[in-house]
Amino acid sequence: MTIREYMKDNIVYLDGGLGTLLQAAGLKPGERPERWNITHKDEVVKIHCDYFDAGSNVVCANTFGANVLNFDEKELEEIIKNAIKNVRTAMKKSKSAQPKFVALDVSTIGRLLKPYGDFDFEDAISVFAKSVKLGEKYGADLIMIETMTDCYETKAAVIAAKENCDLPIFVSNAYGDDGKMMTGATPEVMISMLEGLGVDAIGVNCSLGPKALMPVVEKYLKCSSLPVLFKPNAGLPRVENGKTVFDVKAKSFATEVSRAVKKGVRLAGGCCGTTPEYICELVKKTNGILPKEIKQKNITWVSSYSHAVEFKNQPVLIGERINPTGKKRFKQALKENDIKYILNEGINQQEQGVHILDVNVGLPEIDEPTMLETCICELQTVTDLPLQIDTSDTTAMEKALRRYNGKAMVNSVNGKEESMRSVFPLVKKYGGVVVALTLDENGIPDTVQGRVEIAKKILAAAKEYGIDKKDIIFDTLAMTVSASDSAAMTTLGALKYIRNNLRCHTVLGVSNISFGLPNRDAVTSTFFALALENGLSGAIMNPYSYDMMKTYFAYRALRELDSSCLEYIDFASKIEVNSATVKVEKNNQNTYASDLQKAIIKGLKTEAAEITEKLLGEVDSLDIVNNEIIPALNIVGEGFEKKTVFLPQLLMSAESAGCAFEIIKSQMPGGENSDAKKCKFVIATVKGDIHDIGKNIVKLILENYGFDVIDLGKDVEPKTIADTIKKCGAPLLGLSALMTTTVPAMEETIKLVHKEIPDCKIVVGGAVLNKEYAEQIGADHYAADAMETVRYAEKITELV
Amino acid sequence: MNILLQKNYTEIPINKAEILRYAGCKNDCELPLVDECLSEVKDKLFYKICYRFFDVKFTENEIDLGFAKTNSESLRRNLDGCEKIILFSATIGIEIDRLIKKYNKISPSRALVFQAIGAERVESLCNSFNEEMSEEFLLKPRFSPGYGDLSLDIQKDIFNVLECPKNIGVTLNDSLLMSPSKSVTAIIGIQGRK
Incomplete structure (x- = not known):
């Protein structure tokens, strides 16, 4: 029987701590435990055997740090070969009768990945790949990726396992007492990402005792559609009379973990400080508990490295501004490889309150795959918002999906055979929530029924690729209402049907509706309100539009989505506060030569930009630079040299001047600038x-x-x-x-x-x-x- | 037996004068930016320490620290009269690096201030840990790899025995630098019990 078959109908018992037992057997601090697979076989086999005797179904080979960063390739092969063999020997020796399996244990390579560390994501995949290949070669039954403290490294390990073997993959992460992983990911992030990547079981191990980890496990049980595993520590270690003791004893450990099993945990064991005694007690305590059925949770989630955004009742705002279409300044930034400009678009939209950022950098004259990958990586260093990878180039899409840290949103697939054939395999491999446009080889149907039929076709095809409908979000395509009277109602009709009858989530690029009309924001924001009422889950929209944001906050207040209208009130009040501050500041301007100089000297970025914008209507841009900006900078620069101004202040002034320059640059005809001089x-x-x-x-x-x-x-x-x-x-x-x-x-x-x-x-x-x-x-x-x-x-x- | 211990602190008092000093300002310099940055970073940091006690032995040309041997003269002077040491690693987590990285791209002034805040936070964390340990022991000033003639190479041994990646999420790169960057490893000599 394989482990996949066995776990379907049974509670799977895992093993307990290994490191603490090896230390008790004489392993020195700092000595590599993996070498003991060769030098101290008997000791290692005995521990494995004790776990099997205690009732474990799965025992992890002693390969926690077995990777090419810690051992050369030859030694690594010997270690993994012997490690797995030691578990097999223990299996034969053990007298107990339960089905037994050996897992290749895989854990952190001990290097933080770029951008915060210096280790490349692809290099991490290669490191894991080598261990995984050896694990399969020497007969492991499954890959156990455990005690992972970083979301991105976990993704690298899973990709390596998927690409290099056909074994079942179990993934377990370590959480702190704040309920987050070391680099900030919440359980929702891991559940969504790992379900997307398509592993066999997910869960939680190490770091804390069973009681302290219970809230995290409960989140897994509530949200995951996969079997959940649980391997807590025996509490925390402390020194008592010169001896190491863990504060949770075997019996109370078993009681706590059996509670989790009753709640639905399907694979249970222990981590640091637990021993065969703990597993033995656990097996006894859970005797007779039937494995709880695993229900499909149907949660539509996209995530970044820090949090997940759920498509549910609350409307999701997807900022559309990272897109060159119709934006001269943005095109110029792309051509000049001006990443900073693009990053600022991301940050500014986040400040406006969007939940997801759409990223589209398609321009005929640039290398889109490279640019998209760069932008995705760079954006993830300045914003923790989940991203929507928006491209029609599947090479670019794959590169970005692979590199993305979290579970991305993908825009888009459509009803054309060709599109589904190229996009669905990528979503299946890397995970993601994909926007599906209701169009196909015959174009965009102008009836509700036509669009719904395409949606059904897409759902059926996705199913064949093994993609769940929770990971498909339909876009019923907002068309220009000025070109066709029925445009809006057709879109809304299809939207309503898909949300209510197909039970799928929906998005719309709402701005299209008003194309060609005067005062577009009025039309777009009203359409947005109508769409929300007809079941729109999320809008790809312009968050700088005051009308759109008004509609968003007002709709939520009216629709019982904003308790006591608190967020609406907060939104409305901020606008008043801002205008008030401007008034106050204006009162004491006489000590400075001009408003712009003051803004620069004081380091007020927004003011510097606003004043420059106003001045541009009246004064020549070169005069602004020579008569305002440069003199202000000189005052600050001289102050710095005289030590009356300090470095942070010098920088704030420089940044404000930078904002003024940026305004001037954006207003120059045809992207020309004076850089050449x-x-x-x-x-x-x-x-x-x-x-x-x-x-x-x-x-x-x-x-x-x-x-x-x-x-x-x-x-x-x-x-x-x-x-x-x-x-x-x-x-x-x-x-x-x-x-x-x-x-x-x-x-x-x-x-x-x-x-x-x-x-x-x-x-x-x-x-x-x-x-x-x-x-x-x-x-x-x-x-x-x-x-x-x-x-x-x-x-x-x-x-x- | 020396076992690996851990400590988490929920709050460490802020020393604003130190932040200003790290940012290159005079003590009396008024900088609202520091307060803005402090409020932005609030709730984003954690304060973690893992540590272990070791016996230390001196021979003519070597110090045996219990986890590694070194011939550093400056460390020998620092540990003079000690029989035991505390080896620890401290970190305030990765969020500060995220902020520094973010603002390094869009606002160097903020990057500078976050850099200063990070330096102050991790130093203050070490101070708090020191103070706590000194309630029980008579301690020497803490000594980090890179001080005097103590080579950074010893970082590898420290990481081996403290298992920093697993325990507090601190990693070591090829140049022997730590990520998260606002992390410290150090040795504290114990002269005796109080």
Whole structure:
């Protein structure tokens, strides 16, 4: 019998702690327990055998840290081979009769993935893949991915397991007493992501005792449609009379865990501090409890790395602004690879209150797969909102879905055979909630029935691919009402039918409805209200539209979705507060030369942008720069040099000036700008160094002073730096290093650049450097801070 | 027997003067931005420590720390007169890195302030832990890898015995730096009981 068959009708008993028992058998602190599979076979086999005798069905091989980061490939193969063999030997030795299985134990590789660590997601997949392949080769019955504390690393492990073996996959995560994982994910995030990835069982282990973990397990039981596993610690360890004791004893452990089994846990065992005695008690205590049936929960969830958004009664807002269609400035940003602009669109929409961000970067002249992947990864460093991957390019879609941290929303599939054939396999492999458009080879039906038929066809096809209907959200396509009188009503009719009769969720790109009409927001927001009343679950919309947000908050208040109208009141009150603050600020403006100068000196970004916008109607843009922005920056810069202004204030002013510049740039005809006239300045953090705050500060200030800064980022190869300077002809290079260990890399870079481009002047800075040190390694200048860099650069450019 | 212990703190008092100092400001500098950032980071941090006691032995050219051996002279001076040490790792979690990363892209001034807050938070966490331990023991000042001539290489041994990734979510990269970045590892010499 396979484990998949056995778990259908039985409660599966897992094993308990291994590390604590190995230590009791003589494993030294810091010694790798996996080597004991070869050097101390008898001890390892005995522990496994004791677990089987106690009643465990599944025993994990001693392979917790068996991966290529801890062992070379040859040793790794020996370890995994012996580890599995040891469990098999124990199985034969054990006298008890229950069905027995061996799991390859897989856990964290001990490296935090990018962007917060330095380890690449794909590299993590490769590390896991090697262990998984060996596990299958040497006869494991299943893969147990456990004690995972990071959502992204868990995804890497699951993808590796899915791609490299056909074994059942169990996934268990470790939660803290705040109910979250170490890197912030909630149970909802893990449940939605892992169900999407299609594993066999999910659950919770380690970190806390059974009682403390119960709320997390209950969430799993409430929300998961998969079998739930539970492997808590025997409480927390403490020292008592010089001995380690765990505060939950075997009997009370068994009582607590059996409660969880009654509630529906299907696979139970223990983690740190538990012993065969604990499993024995657990088996006794749960004797006679029938496995609880697992119900389909039908929860439609998309998630980020931190939280999940559920499609239910509350309308979901999906911000539509990350999309180049009809936006000149956005297209320009895409062509110039101006990621910062795109990131700001994300952050601003989040501040407006959207729940999900749509990400569309399709433009004929750019490499969409690369751009989409970059944007998805970068956006996930500035926002914790779930993302909707919006593309018709399936290569781009796959890349983005694979890299995405969480369970993404995908836009879109439609009723065409071709579309379903290419999109559904991706959703099946990586998980996701997919938007399905009710159109097919014959176009968009102009009847309600026509659109509903397509929806049914899509649902049937999805089922064949193994995709649940909870992961399909229908878009019945809002068409321009000015082109056809019945456009809105057809869309709404199909929407209502799908929500009420097919019991699926729905979205609409609501703005289309008003195309070509004057005062579009009035039409769009009224249509939005009608759609909500007809069963719209979520809207792809413009959150900067005041009318839309008014409708959203008002609808919720009227529809019993906003208790005591609190959120509506909050929304309405914020607007008043904002106008009040502007009034107060206006009163004491006389100490500054102008409003804009004041905004910049005080570091008020929004004000700087607003005033610039107003001024642009009256004054020439170059005059704004020369008569307002530059003098303000000079006042702040001089203050910094005199130490009356400090670094954070200098930066706030620089950012405000940046906002003013951005407004000026956005109003320039046809995306032209004066960059070509500026002096180029290449900047980088040297190879091996991952600190870039200092470098970014210098970059910002240089840009303020009119330099065209080419930022190569951090951890940059000397050759890349030299090649860039050759290509763009910059007369200046700035290098930053924060660690003593990377100063040699800086020296190497300086040598190479001086050799290949003798005219280029190199200025260096960073915590580990000083004037003497800079001279020693051959730099042309040492700058203690950003302003000094500016002054040096000004001096050099005067000479050039 | 030396076993791995853990501590979680729910709150650590804030030292604003330190934050300002880390941000490059004078003590009396008024910076509303610091308060804004503090309120943004509120509830996003956790304070975790894992630690272990070891016996320390000195030979002529080596110190045996119980989990690793080193010939660091500065550590030898620091541990003079000690028979035991506390080895610990402390972290305030990854959320501060998320904020620093986010604002590094869109607002360097905020990134700088969050950087300063993170530095102050993890140092204050270590101080709280120190104070708690010093209720029971007479302690030497804490000593971290990278201080004096104690090489960063010892980080590998520390991570091996404290199992930081599993216990408090701290990882070590190839350059021996820790993520989350606002994490500390250190050795505290114990001179005796109080």
